[in-house]
Amino acid sequence: MKLTPILTISCLFVALAASAQAPAGKSTAAESFGEMTTLDSFGGPSSGTYKPTAAEKARIAWWRDAKFGLFMHWGLYSKMAGYWKGQKVIGGEWAVKLQKLPIEEYRALAKEFNPVKFNADEWVLLAKSAGMKYIVITSKHHDGFSMFGTKVTPYNIVDGTPFKRDPMQELKEACDRHGLKFGLYYSHAQDWNEPDGYGNNWSWPGYPRNMDKYLDEKAIPQIRELCEKYHPAILWFDTAGEITQARAEQIAKMARSIVPDILINSRIKLGKPIGLPVTDFDGSGDNEAFHQYHNVPWELCGTMNRSWAYKEWDKDFRPVSELLFHLIDAVSKNGNYLLNVGPTAEGVIIEPYASRLRAMGDWLQVNGEAIYGCGGTVWGTEFGDYRTVDGKRKFVPAPANWRCTTKPGKVFIHVLNWPKDGKLELPALKGKIIAARLLADASAQVKVDQTAERIILTLPQTAPDPIASVVCLEL
Known part of the structure; x- marks a missing residue:
């Protein structure tokens, strides 16, 4: 665009x-x-219906004022950096599925994943310098690898890598120190590492997949862990294949029994958004805002280049003017803007991301009155x-x-x-x-x-x- x-x-x-x-x-x-x-x-066309209770209105008030957040896609796919066995591949965090990679070979990347340059305070302070008010990071993407310490599976960054640290805990604490809200992305349906998870149609041919078994044994226990360990302000779900309304309601009810004011996005289920009391805000398409004013609070998530996860060869970064347009356009239509960066496997947010974030922060220092709380x-x-x-x-x-x-x-x-x-x-x-x-x-x-x-x-x-x-x- x-x-x-x-x-x-x-x-x-x-x-x-x-x-x-x-x-x-x-x-x-x-x-x-x-x-x-x-x-x-006023006469202009709009979409959606929004009739929150006083409690629902109160729990999302901070988010509606915040307007601008940092999205981060970080995992084993960051180690690939856009390559597989020396060959350039597309897909980033989706490369495993798009290339139908042998899942056991992909798992082996965990033994090499050691982000020794990761510094939670540096990441959070960069977001703060950009004028961002909240962070959402991938705790588990569709590849099934957990970027947090979990008792559900040893396939996680604490137990399965040389790093041995929990970056989600460190980021949560850094957000608390520096005044940003902390949110977690969790792929609750799609999991290419699990025979019963949704999405892997190449690793276990003929296997009678049981989605309920996957949800009951991995996804729901991990969502409970995330809520109990980190008390996130946001649970951000994605690609909800085979998630029924009943399952979405079950997950939301469980999460709010632990974190009553947690915000849940509409991607907890495919199709038409469930809305309140299950979900708090809608989402437009990736990198694509609603065409008109949307009455329900909503969020545009977008990339800074052409990738969500880090790919070494993707250097097609959007100009600051385009990123600012997306922010302004979203807020004008009653929305927020969640802008993504893809850290490297070493734990670095590279300068093309960082310089654009700082430039947006400089602009917001002068013009934030026209964005925050609007x-x-x-x-x-x-x-x-x-x-x-x-x-x-x-x-x-x-x-x-x-x-x-x-x-x-x-x-x-x-x-x-x-x-x-x-x-x-x-x-x-x-x-x-x-x-x-x-x-x-x-x-x-x-x-x-x-x-x-x-x-x-x-x-x-x-x-x-x-x-x-x-x-x-x-x-």
Whole structure:
């Protein structure tokens, strides 16, 4: 996905008093900025239904404010680094299945896995410098190798490698020290190391696989261990082949019996999200956001290059401008952004990842007000609308010229293309705009022409920030 290298963010400070004359019981734009769960008041299309209880709303409040997290794919596949027996292979963490590798040969990588350069504090502080508020890391991916100390199987990093340490425990403690929330990814259905697990269709031909046996003997006991040992803030599931609604409910109930406020993502089960009370937030496709505002809290997970796990030869890293667009776009649609890095088998987050994280953190130091604690757009029409195309009703995206996020009394307009003529037209808002300024340069002049039908901003000739700028308008 190629995006404009310059992003600009403007912010409208909207006084709540501007809508004081609204009829009782009617939601107005200004009243709804802080807790938007519908766009009915504003006319833009949206998807999903969200009706949390007070307790459900409270447990996800921190996550909805956080907006930005670090995803990490790290395991034996990191030792492969994109190669198998000297030959370049695709797939990364999926290489075992895509190449149908002999599982006993893959297991042997554990004897060589020794990430002596791993430093939990360094990883967490890097995430913190990026402006991230939480971390999610693979405790067990589809390969079946456990990256934590477990009593369920000796095939784990503590008992099965020269490393002999538990990086999940060290990361949990580092997150606690530095004020980040700690989450765990766990592949609960797909497990290529187990005859009864889902996904391995080449190692045990003719074997009568029993998914319930796998769940009862490995997955559920390990999920219990993860909750009891690390008390994660998030359990992040993935590729839930053959997981029934009843099984998903069983897993969620067990997890919350140990960690009552744990957040669970919608990938606990395939197909249409279960939603509350089982799952707390939905997920869009990998590297692909929802096309429109989504009423249910949701998360975009994405890669920084073309891989989830480390591959030495994947050097196709996305520019910072594209990564920032994904963050801004997700928040404007009521979502979060979980951005992935793939550490090496030695335990190093390489510089192409690190430099991009630090650059995003620098931008957020200036413009974080337009991201953290924000709700989605006040309009919704900027994303596009439903139209009849070839006789079928379809959602047709509009050009991504600007995005909008909100807070109580504030609207942030994200301009993705700095206008060549300096004029940006926006839909109408109630209340008289009385002042305008740029966050990065308060001395720069921003003119406002406001009518009942629209707002036109006259911006400076050039943006004050080479990647993104923020303009604030006050009512």
